[in-house]
Amino acid sequence: MAALIWLVAGVLLAAAEALTGDLFLLMLAGGALGTAGIASLTDFPIWLDAIVFGVLSIALLVGVRPMLLRRFAAPPPTATNVAALTGKHALVLEEVGEHAGQVKLDGDVWTARPLDATESYPAGTTVTVMKIDGATAVVWKGL
Known part of the structure; x- marks a missing residue:
């Protein structure tokens, strides 16, 4: 029992x-x-x-x-999905400003906004993805 x-x-x-x-x-x-x-x-x-x-x-x-x-x-050894996009370079397709913009990132078009809301990046600029916020890439031109 x-x-x-x-x-x-x-x-x-x-x-x-x-x-x-x-x-x-x-x-x-x-x-x-x-x-x-x-x-x-x-x-x-x-x-x-x-x-x-x-x-x-x-x-x-x-x-x-x-x-x-x-x-x-332990976290996975390599970043996947959206986490893998942070740190990658993107090409600005449409001027990126506080409320609008598009970048080409890994062959896909993403909506984008600058990390610093006072900045804007013209089309043709190469930027770095700092983070992904929902379906928006937060980008920064850097130095």
Whole structure:
């Protein structure tokens, strides 16, 4: 009966991990599932099962969780999508001012505005994309 309780606790903790995503409850679920396995093979008293649960959970929290956090928390090695456009050069197609403008960026035409609202860039100027704000490239001519 104790094995069934630990099994249910492990499944519930693993399901709760889906809501949090910080890998803490998943380590506790691993401890509960390990304890369920041990409880099904032995006839330990419940207090000894609790100690097994504690030891397994701490071992997973200290040994496995940091490795998983490093593996899954790292940003992708290369920028993708809109993040990849920051720092690229663009050609001004239509004068870029505070409220209007277009640039050609990576073969696509983007609406653009200057980083400094007091500046404007005439057509034919090469600018650098500082950031993407929605569907607008924020550009700067630089030095």
